Amino acid sequence: MxxxxxxxxxxxxxxxxxxxxxxxxxxxxxxxxxxxxxxxxxxxxxxxxxxxxxxxxxxxxxxxxxxxxxxxxxxxxxxxxxxxxxxxxxxxxxxxxxxxxxxxxxxxxxxxxxxxxxxxxxxxxxxxxxxMGPEPLDEDFPVEELVEKLGRKNVKIKAAILDQSLIAGLGNIYADEACFRARIHPETRASAISEDKLRELLGHMRPILEEAIQGRGSTLKDGGYQDANGDYGTFRPQMYGRTGLPCVICETPVQRGVLGASKSARSFHFCPSCQKL
DNA sequence: CTGCTGTCCTGTACGC
DNA sequence: TGCGTACAGGACAGCA
Missing domain, CATH: 3.20.190.10 (MutM-like, N-terminal)
Incomplete structure (x- = not known):
């Protein structure tokens, strides 16, 4: 997507x-x-x-x-x-x-x-x-300001980083990816995460997004996304869409969970061993 | 203000 | 085979 x-x-x-x-x-x-x-x-x-x-x-x-x-x-x-x-x-x-x-x-x-x-x-x-919140690709992406803002949020961290008014541009794929690289369980309350861990999470965003742009985005197994030339993206997320497949770090099967009520549910993907609540 | 839920839409996948 | 149902989710309205 x-x-x-x-x-x-x-x-x-x-x-x-x-x-x-x-x-x-x-x-x-x-x-x-x-x-x-x-x-x-x-x-x-x-x-x-x-x-x-x-x-x-x-x-x-x-x-x-x-x-x-x-x-x-x-x-x-x-x-x-x-x-x-x-x-x-x-x-x-x-x-x-x-x-x-x-x-x-x-x-x-x-x-x-x-x-x-x-x-x-x-x-x-x-x-x-x-x-809209700041652009993670900007040189002056205000990490310290966001650490403070996130620290006051009582929502689950994945919901917080999907909020476009807080940070611009992340959707389900790259939010899962950022949580995984920072070893944070997506359902952890933002306010319960240490400042260092939040800095780490925010620090992973730009490299992930730059890598994905290099690959012209992600096309999932549904083949849904095509770029303007009709080509598929080549970035391969390590979490999103890999339910049941081995974690790239520890080989524990990736699990899928759901954020929110059934009608407005958003899936999330995580390694139960690398990302503990 | 904050956090949470329902809503929009249709192609695809799956179960019986 | 064919039908019904669940599922995918970005953004926003509305509610407590």
């Missing part, structure tokens, strides 16, 4: 094709993932020149020449791809295509999302820039 490394991979792959190009035709169709509305989205993106390709956390956005921004969130199953343009009719598009932009450079830019947890938007403001 797309988290920071997958979003960064897609952003960097799309960047050379879209920056400097003008959207000569814009098309969208799905009201519940398009804002402010399908018609306004189309009107405000058509004719605009794309001036940059940026990312914040898992959010990808493209500043436009007139000051608006085209926002794309990949959600669970969203994909952006660049194709050679040709004549097409909306009724011929695959049902999971939710956005198409024809560009002045002869390319066609397509957003697909089977589960429609993604988002398309055109927006002048970017409230997530300030609402």
């Amino acid at each position: 797309p988290e920071l490394p997958e979003a960064e991979t897609v952003r960097s792959q799309v960047e050379p094709h879209v920056v400097g190009a003008t959207i000569i035709e814009s098309w969208a169709k799905t009201p519940h993932l398009t804002s402010p509305s399908v018609s306004e989205f189309i009107e405000r993106t058509r004719g605009q020149k794309i001036v940059a390709a940026k990312r914040r956390g898992k959010q990808i956005y493209f500043p436009l020449e007139n000051g608006d921004n085209l926002l794309v969130h990949l959600g669970m199953t969203g994909k952006l791809s660049i194709e050679d343009d040709s004549e097409w009719k909306p009724e011929e598009l695959h049902r999971h295509v939710h956005g198409v932009w024809r560009l002045s450079n002869g390319k066609r830019w397509v957003f697909t999302d089977p589960r429609t947890f993604g988002e398309l938007a055109v927006s002048r403001d970017l409230p997530f820039l300030t609402k």
Whole structure:
């Protein structure tokens, strides 16, 4: 599923094709993932020149020449791809295509999302820039400030590091990975973890994410994630999706657990020997 | 404010 | 074989 490394991979792959190009035709169709509305989205993106390709956390956005921004969130199953343009009719598009932009450079830019947890938007403001927590990849990632914040949290540590307002970009895969590398059980209360251990956890985030970006993200055994070229990511998590397989450190079978109530459950993966409660 | 739950969606996997 | 059901989870609304 797309988290920071997958979003960064897609952003960097799309960047050379879209920056400097003008959207000569814009098309969208799905009201519940398009804002402010399908018609306004189309009107405000058509004719605009794309001036940059940026990312914040898992959010990808493209500043436009007139000051608006085209926002794309990949959600669970969203994909952006660049194709050679040709004549097409909306009724011929695959049902999971939710956005198409024809560009002045002869390319066609397509957003697909089977589960429609993604988002398309055109927006002048970017409230997530300030609402979102710091970027783990930034040089000045404020470890000491986060140690203090986490130390006041009574939630389980995995829930805390998934909270985008605290730290930007981690999802289920990389949160499990960070807990494992720091030898912390994902259900440990954040406030019960020593400051040194929290520093260690925070310190693992950047290397994990950088490694994952090097591999163009993670594609799990469901084959769900593909980058903008349609290729699979090659980063292999050591915990996520490895239930029952041996821990890479001690060979104890990896266990799967569930955070939260059944309807809103999130799975977590851990080594019961390396990560004790 | 904090922490927790339900909700949205559909392709895939699995049990009977 | 075919059907029904569980499962995957990012972000946010709503509640105590």
